[in-house]
Amino acid sequence: MATTTSTSKPASQTPERSLDQRMEALRRANEIRSRRAQLKKDLKAGRASITQVIDQPPDFVMTAKVFDMLMAVPKYGKVKATRFLNTCRISQGKTIGGLSDRQRSELLELLRR
Template sequence: MPPATKTPSKPLVAAPERSLDQRMEALKRANEIRTARAQLKRDLKAGRRSIHDLLLEPPEYVETAKVFDMLLAVPKYGRVKVNKVLQLCRISPSKTIGGLSQRQRTELVSMLRR
């Protein structure tokens, strides 16, 4: 018998081409988001911002950030403690802040307030 060959069931569709202006605008927006998140992490580390407020009412630029990464910016929270908290709250480490359900948000905030 010949080896099985994989044939795509759907034709491959390329993403639409973007103009130079569209690419530059997307790059500018991505850089603004990265800069804002970096400042937010510095504020969390310095205690100028509360992780509780951030989780309950996240700004738009943070909604696609990973919960794991934001918790790492909180003082006294390292990888082990963050993984433990997320596991107790039944939250995947790859979950984004915008992707949290209301149950996960409230459970995570109550866990962090202990």
């Protein structure tokens, strides 16, 4: 029977945060969520353009998934959104801020048709 020896290394831990820092992070996260929700409502109502959001995304949208933003547009369901992403070779988990120049330009071209 083989025995394993393990050397005790301190596990990397996240830094301790003060209550003020945690509350500030929570406030920022809540603000981002509410601004994204409003943007999705605006997309659904036609007050915002998906091409504008993808071409020049505001800061609060940079970490949003492209798939989720497409789903907020009227007449874009799971099938159509998936087809668009597959055509442009974009993963469903890709964020708007994580799009490469090629992916962004191909998606914009497809959306503008």
